[in-house]
Structure formats: structure tokens, C-alpha cells
Amino acid sequence: MKLHIVPAQTGFTWVKLGVQAFRRQPMALAALFFLSFVSMSLLASVPVLGSIASLVLLPSVTLAMMVATGESIQGQTPTPALLLVTFRKGRQHLRHMLLLGVLYAVGFLGIMGISALVDGGRFAQVYMDGAPVTQQLASDPSFQKAMWTATLLSLPWSLLFWHAPGLVHWHGIPPVKALFFSLMACVRNVSACLVFLFTWLGIGVVGAMLISVISLALGLGGEAVGSLLVAAAMMMATTILACAVFIFRDCFEPPERLTHEPPHTPQPPTPPAAGQD
Known part of the structure; x- marks a missing residue:
């Protein structure tokens, strides 16, 4: 595995490739994201343990979306079975992914605990x-x-886990090392990551404004506008997750299945035809 340093404008490329991947399989990727969102919400509705379990499984859901995007760019149709990809690659892989999830949950709960010191736990609740x-x-x-x-503390914590699921899954790196390499990739490519972040922020702001203007012109009510904003937010979240696999592919040595084309194999030179020099 080798860490790659990419120029700042690569952040735009990641956005473009994510949008293109979503356009290839919009229904499949959106359905997978919606199913994972509903499953995590139902799990989180279980008092105390449900919320913790949903945090532990979050890296596995991220990995499922990355694998789904990888299949999409290879012309395959992602299926809901990909949500179980963590559980289908052997016990060691499962232990590593669950440990990654436990580390994420512990850190996130710690962040919520710090925020509780500020307002008595109302935001955490x-x-x-x-x-x-x-x-x-x-x-x-x-x-x-x-x-x-909580927001400011969550950002660096999220950077630790941005590439970690892919490093564990495709490169077999242990969770703690995966977190280190994930952070290093984000730090060394901070300019491209910032371009990526602000591009999506701009898309989100412009999209919300367009929905509001169109809704106002059509005389839609508040509930209809809210539904449109939620649908747009979920589609945007799906596309952002689709970008993750391209960011991973450009920051590290990618497995062959994540490239646009099969690896190039040099062909032997064609011998000259009979009678030619």
C-alpha cells in the first residue's frame, strides 16, 4: 500500500466521479442508502444499546456503500446483500470491522459527553x-x-475513519493502523479534501435555494417543501458516499476492482507478415 498525494483540483474530480457513479445506478444506490438509513434508525430506536450498536455498525455501512459504488463503476447492479459484506469475508475481517466500529462509538460517545458538560446533556439527548x-x-x-x-470535535474524528473501512477491507490493515493511515491521507491531501468539502457545501446551498424558489413559484406548502428538502438531502448524501471510493482509490494503491478499466497487459509485438521486411 502506498499513499498518494493529489493536487487540489482533484477534489472537483471526486465530486464529478461520484455524480457520474450515482447516475449509472441511481435507484440501486439510493435504495441501498435508504435501506441502511432505515435499518440504522430502527436499531437506534432501541433504548441505550440500540444507539451504541448503530454507531458500531456505521463503518460497515460506509464500506457497503463503497463496495456498491465499486460494483456500479464496473457495470454491475448493487444489491441490498452488500449491507452484509462485513459479515461475509471471514472472522478476522469481521473482528477488525467490529473493532473499528467500537473505536468509532467510543470516540463519538466521548464527544457527546464533552458536549454534555456544556449544556447539561440536552444536545446529546x-x-x-x-x-x-x-x-x-x-x-x-x-x-x-x-x-x-460536538460539530468541531466530530470533524477530526471523522477524518480518522474516512478511509479506514476501505483499508481494512481491501488491504487487510488492522484497525488502529488503518485509522493512522486514514488521517495521514486526509492531512497530506488537505487541499483536495477542502475543495471537495466546499464544493459539496456550495451544491447543498444552491440546491436548497432552488428548491425553495421553485416551491414558492408553484405555491407548495411547508410540508411539501420539507419533503423535497429531505429527498434532496438523502440523494446528496448517497452521492457523497459514492465519492468515497474514488477518494480512496486516488489516495492509496487501489485494488484492480476499483479501477475504471481492467489492468493493462502489454501484448507481444505482432510478427511481420510473410514477405515483409
Whole structure:
């Protein structure tokens, strides 16, 4: 495995390739994301242990979307069975992925604990248990401070896990080393990652504005606008996850199945025809 350094404009390329991959298999990728979203939500609805289990399985869901995108660019149709990819590659692979999930859950719960020190746990309760957000709560300075604290701490923690599932799955790297290499890839390619991030932020803002303007022109009600925004957000999230496999492929030595084309095999020179020099 070798870490690659890419130029800043590669961030645009990642966005473009993710969009192209989604356009190849929009229904299959969207259905897989929706199924994983619903499954994780149902699991998280179980008090206490359900929320922890959903955090532990999150890297496996990310890996499933990466594998699905890899199949899509090879002309195959991803199926919901890919959600079980972590459980189908042997016990060692399963242990590594579950350990990766446990590390993610521990760190995330730690971040929620730090935010609880700021506002007494109200933001953590909203995020983990789905408690309702009232206007009074949303405008409370301590709640806002806790929200921003959790957000800022979650960013570097997420960078640790961005490439880790792919490193464990395709390169067989142990979880702790995978976290280190994932962070190094993000740090060494920070310019491309920032271009990627701000490109998607711009797409999100422009998309929300367009939906609002069109909805206003058509006289749609608040519920219809909300439904459109949710659908657009889920489609955008699916496409961002589709980008992950291209980022992984460009930052590390990719397995052959993640390349656009099969590896090139040099052909022996064609012998000259009889009678030719």
C-alpha cells in the first residue's frame, strides 16, 4: 500500500466521479442508502444499546456503500446483500470491522459527553435519543455552544475513519493502523479534501435555494417543501458516499476492482507478415 498525494483540483474530480457513479445506478444506490438509513434508525430506536450498536455498525455501512459504488463503476447492479459484506469475508475481517466500529462509538460517545458538560446533556439527548427541539431550546446559547463543540470535535474524528473501512477491507490493515493511515491521507491531501468539502457545501446551498424558489413559484406548502428538502438531502448524501471510493482509490494503491478499466497487459509485438521486411 502506498499513499498518494493529489493536487487540489482533484477534489472537483471526486465530486464529478461520484455524480457520474450515482447516475449509472441511481435507484440501486439510493435504495441501498435508504435501506441502511432505515435499518440504522430502527436499531437506534432501541433504548441505550440500540444507539451504541448503530454507531458500531456505521463503518460497515460506509464500506457497503463503497463496495456498491465499486460494483456500479464496473457495470454491475448493487444489491441490498452488500449491507452484509462485513459479515461475509471471514472472522478476522469481521473482528477488525467490529473493532473499528467500537473505536468509532467510543470516540463519538466521548464527544457527546464533552458536549454534555456544556449544556447539561440536552444536545446529546436530542442527537442520540431524538428528543424534540423547541424554538426555546434551539435559541439557548448553551445548547448552541454544545452543538458547535460536538460539530468541531466530530470533524477530526471523522477524518480518522474516512478511509479506514476501505483499508481494512481491501488491504487487510488492522484497525488502529488503518485509522493512522486514514488521517495521514486526509492531512497530506488537505487541499483536495477542502475543495471537495466546499464544493459539496456550495451544491447543498444552491440546491436548497432552488428548491425553495421553485416551491414558492408553484405555491407548495411547508410540508411539501420539507419533503423535497429531505429527498434532496438523502440523494446528496448517497452521492457523497459514492465519492468515497474514488477518494480512496486516488489516495492509496487501489485494488484492480476499483479501477475504471481492467489492468493493462502489454501484448507481444505482432510478427511481420510473410514477405515483409
